[in-house]
Amino acid sequence: xxxxxxxxxxxxxxxxxxRESSNRQRDASGGxxxxxxxxxxxxxxxxxxxxxxxxxxxxxxxxxDGEELKGIIEWYDRSCIxxxxxxxxxxxxxxxxxxxxxxENESDEDQESEADVDADEHDPxxxxxxx
Numbered sequence: 001x002x003x004x005x006x007x008x009x010x011x012x013x014x015x016x017x018x019r020e021s022s023n024r025q026r027d028a029s030g031g032x033x034x035x036x037x038x039x040x041x042x043x044x045x046x047x048x049x050x051x052x053x054x055x056x057x058x059x060x061x062x063x064x065d066g067e068e069l070k071g072i073i074e075w076y077d078r079s080c081i082x083x084x085x086x087x088x089x090x091x092x093x094x095x096x097x098x099x100x101x102x103x104e105n106e107s108d109e110d111q112e113s114e115a116d117v118d119a120d121e122h123d124p125x126x127x128x129x130x131x
Contacts (some may be wrong), residue, residue: 049076058104059083063097070104 052059053073061069061083071085081098083091 061101
């Protein structure tokens with residue numbers, strides 16, 4: 001009886017390795033069916049705070065209850081923001097109490113543009129032109 005030992009040849013092992021590596025490359029390049037999981041943190045929040053701190057931008061922080069705090073962001077961490085206020089005590093604001101925030105000068109521009117629209121609507125000269 002002649003028995004043949006069944007072994008994979010070196011060529012078959014290389015071929016299998018090449019197929020697996022090409023499948024991994026295709027999956028990594030987006031050619032696969034699986035979508036990549038988005039990153040857990042984009043660092044957009046950190047970038048925004050850092051920019052406002054470096055420029056010492058006057059900010060308005062609106063709390064969940066509607067109260068507005070005005071000041072400059074001095075530092076921040078994962079759970080709170082330190083707000084430096086002139087003429088008032090500095091505050092440590094917990095982030096979960098913040099509803100939203102914006103630059104203080106943006107609110108001034110919005111109010112000026114609304115005032116311009118109101119002035120145009122009540123301009124007597126324009127009322128005469130429409131008659």
